Structure formats: C-alpha cells, structure tokens
Amino acid sequence: MRIIYAGTPEFAVPALQGLMDAGHEIVMVLTQPDRPSGRGMQLKASPVKQLALKHDLQVFQPESLKPAEVQADIAATNADVLIVAAYGLIIPTAVLNIPKVGCYNIHGSLLPRWRGAAPIHRAILTGDTETGVTIMEVVPKLDAGNMISKWATPITEADTTQTLHDAISREGARLMVAAMHTLQTSGQLASEVQNEALVTYAHKLEKSESAIDWTQSAVQLSRQVRAFNPFPVATAKFKDQVCKLWFAQVAESSAVITDAAHGAGSIVQIQPLLVACGDGILELQELQMPGGKRQTAQQFVHGQHVQIGDRFF
Template identity: 35%
Template sequence: MNIVFMGTPDFAVPSLESLIKEGYNVVGVVTQPDRPQGRKKILTPTPVKEAALKYGLPVLQPQRMRSPEAVEELAALSPDLIVTAAYGQILPAAVLEMPQYGCLNVHGSLLPKYRGGAPIQRSIINGEKETGITLMYMAEGLDTGDMIAKSVVPIEDKDTSGTIFEKLSIAGAKLLIEQLPRVLDGTADRIPQNDEESTYARNLSREDERIDWSASSREVFNRVRGLVPFSGGFTLWNEEVFKIWEIAKPTQAGVGSSSGEVPGTVLHLSGDGIEVKTGDGSVLLTRVQPAGKKTMETSEFIRGGLMKKGTVLS
C-alpha cells in the first residue's frame, strides 16, 4: 500500500516519522515550496522537507496543488492513501478522489470548533481550557469532513502556542498510528460534524498582534501567549513598535492605580517587570523587545532608564 504524506511545519514532522517508523510504505512527500527566511532572506526548506530528505523520500513542492501539473505528479506516485497535517493548501476534488482509502487530515483542534488555518493560536487567544487533535476524512469544504477520532490536550496558563504546537504534534502522530489500522480495514468511525457548532480560526493578521490595553488582564495575557513564539504581541512606545514576548499571570488590581489612569499606563517598574494598566487591572510584562533591539528580560530593559512610570503605551 502506497501512502503519500502532505505537510509543512514542525507540527507535521512527528506524524510523518511515525508512519515511517511503523513500517508504512511512504512513497512520497508533498510540502510547500522553500521560502526566504531571516534578515538575509536565505531560501529555506520546510521542516517536513528536511525530514523527508533524511529518510530518502521523494519530495514534491508545487506552488499550487490545484494545478493540473501538480495533480499529475501526485498521481504518478499511485497513492492508496493520503495523510495530511498542516499542509497549508486546499486540496482539489481530483486529489481527494485519487486514493482508494481516502485522504486523512491530522487537525489541531477539537472539531467542529476552530476549523481553518490558525486553530492553536486562536484557542489560546480565546482563553480555551483545552484543545486537541481531530483525525478526520477530508472533504471539499474547509475542515468539514467526517471525524474518525479525537485526542484532548489541556491548555494551562504556562502554555504558549509553541508548547501547545509541540504537545499536539505528538498527540496527532499517536492518534494517527492508533487509528490507521481501522481506516485500512474499513472499521473506522465516520462521525459527521455539526455545522451549527462550528467556528472558524482564520489566519492571524498584523492587527491580531496589537495589544488592546482596554481589554481585560486575562485577555491581554491570553493574546500574548497565543502569539508566542511566532510573532509576539506589540504596542507603541514613543511612536515605535514595542514587542511583548512574555507576561506574568494577570492580576485584577494594579499597584498604585487610580481611576484617572487610562489603560496602557505604566504603573510600576521593578526587577519583577513592567506593570501596565488594563481594562480591569494590570499585567506584568517580563520579556520585551524595543524597536531595533534584541529580545530581553524586562529587568535588563528597565536598567536603561528610558521608560518611566506614567508612560502610556498606545
């Protein structure tokens, strides 16, 4: 039986490697094209491509999976089953109908909630207490196919998108290997999704990274950890971007706060961090990045003496 694996980021690598280590015949890998990375814009392969090459697997990197050329290349691998995990492109009907055992997707949410491209980040930003993996059959809609099985993963206050990505990547690989024999022998469940319970996790924009200080302390806290380690949150200080990479657990009352202070006001600076007023209390910034500078602990930043109590972050 020929399996083609389709995926792109680190999240997908454990699923690919688990298929290989369990002895399944992975005949090829499809991933996104190499992209320029870093300040020097060095063309960099995807994590899935790096893993595939390590195991000597053929790699396809079409710009558009919907193109006739890409479909033809994929068909030449004669897939009996296609497994996807965070591939990053919508598959056309010609691909979905190609393998006799169908197309499976390892999705990073508990469907039907958080369909779409940023389910992990949105779950944390929205303050969810748990997330998980859904193994599903793919359909033409966006994450609308029948579900096979789920695995629940708690979200703790100490978690960021980075830690949850790692936990879910491992949970996804495990669920895939557990359920694959049932898929192949025809005994796997096919549970239709309830569209009325669905939510959509659209990809993050620059505006999603902006901190709204009038929001609650918990909302500010959740937003920042939902953006770490990929972009971090940002505010404006002296009309320049001031990035926030870590916030201590939020509080409901700020040190020295008063009714006259607007949200975004710096209430207190200490070795513990920078306390900033929110809509219902305060948060303590513990890791920041001024414009043009490296990421640093706030204790290091405060020693520069450039930010003062009473400063308003906009």
C-alpha cells in the same frame, strides 16, 4: 501502507517521522515550494522537506495541485492513503479520489470548533478552556470531514500558541499513527459526523491584530500576547519605539494596586513590571526592543531605565 504525506511547517514533522518509524512506506512527500527566508531572502526548504530529504523520500513541490500533469504524477505513486498536516494548498477533489483507501488530516482543534487557518490562536484569544487535535477525513469542504479520534488538553494561563502547538503536533502524530495501524489491520476506521450547529471558524491572523489596545482588560491582553507568541507577536510603543511583548499574564491579586489613578498603558510597578489596563493590571514578563534580543522584564527595566509612570502606547 503506501502513503502520500502532505505537510509543510514544523507542525507536520512529528507525524511524518512517526509514520516512517511505524514502518509505512512514504511514496511521496507533498510540500509547498521553497520560500525566501531570513535577511538574505535565500530560498529555504520547509521543515517537512528537510526531514524528507534526510530519508531520501520523493519530494514533490507543485505551486498548485490543479494541473492534470501534477495529478498524474500523484496518481503514479499508487498510494493507499493521503495524509495531510498543515499542507497549505487546496487539495482538489480529483486528488482526494486518488488514494485507494482514503485521505486523513491532522487538525489542531477539537472539531467542529475552530475550523480554518488559525485554530490554536483563536482558541486562546477567545478564552477557551481547552483545545486539542482531531484526526478527520478530508473532504472538499474546509475541515468538514468526519472525525476519527481526538485528544484534548486544558488551556492554562501559562500557555502560548507555541506551547500548545508543540503538544498538539506531538499528540496529533501519535493519533495518526494509531489510526493508520487500525486502518491497516481492520481495513476501516470508525468515524463521527460533525455537528454543523457547533461550527466556528478560525480566520487567518492579520498582522494588524498584533497591536495592543491598553483600554482593553488585562485578561484579554494576556490572551492576545500569549496567542500571538510566536507569531505575529503582540506589539506596543515604548519611548517611540515598537516593543514586542512575548509573554504577559494578569497580575496576581496579591499585588495591592488599583488602576483607578493610572491611565491605561501606565507602568504602575517595576518589580514585577505591572501595567494598568482598561480593567485590571497586566504583568509583562518577556519583551523585545527593536534590534535587541528577547529579555526578561527586569532586563528590560534596567536597559530602558524604566520608571513608574512611564507609559506604553
């Protein structure tokens, strides 16, 4: 089929590759304009654009899809389908009406749970036991279209937003390729209406959410650290410097330590690196000090000359 593909970050790369591998004709790639990146703030192409250019695909990067001339350029592709994956711009109804067959989206949650911008992060933060991906029809209302297919996976204590992102991106690509095969061969896709009573919204992450509050439980802080890996990364102050916490888990029950005698944020054991919380003990496993690289807890302990009784704030 003739497909317009709208996507921007790494999440959207596997599906574009999968659709090309399946033999579909990508008549246009919509992706956000190049943005400044890195210390030099040089303009950098999105991961989707980089893949598209490798395959000599037509790339279109408007700031908005609302202007009539932009919509005319999209209509000129004579596309059958528009596929969306983390594109990042509002798609007007006029654009949704352009493809002959329909518009479909890869959404990183098990809809109707977690519509919105940060579904993977919010699923971990809230303590959901599973997440996944949904292939859905695109409609003007945010993430409200009928559901075509789903893939689910448990959320384990070892999962971060990064690990789940990678799995969801891969499986979302597989489901979308399968959906397009069905659409091409049968001319239609069965779908299920979302139950509006079960809808939750995954609001965009704010950097202010990254600061650790040690008076919270170890369970909640583990979720926060894992949800904010790789962005925006949970932070705590150590020796008056902002330390990034990349990975942490609730300490195993075998650690014979009680936090009653220690203030929240106090280091109660060095190997492994255990910190008292408002309820329970958190084991820090990967950290990063300003100007340094990500380190294991033991590298951090040696490099910072950590002692029992030192505190994170």
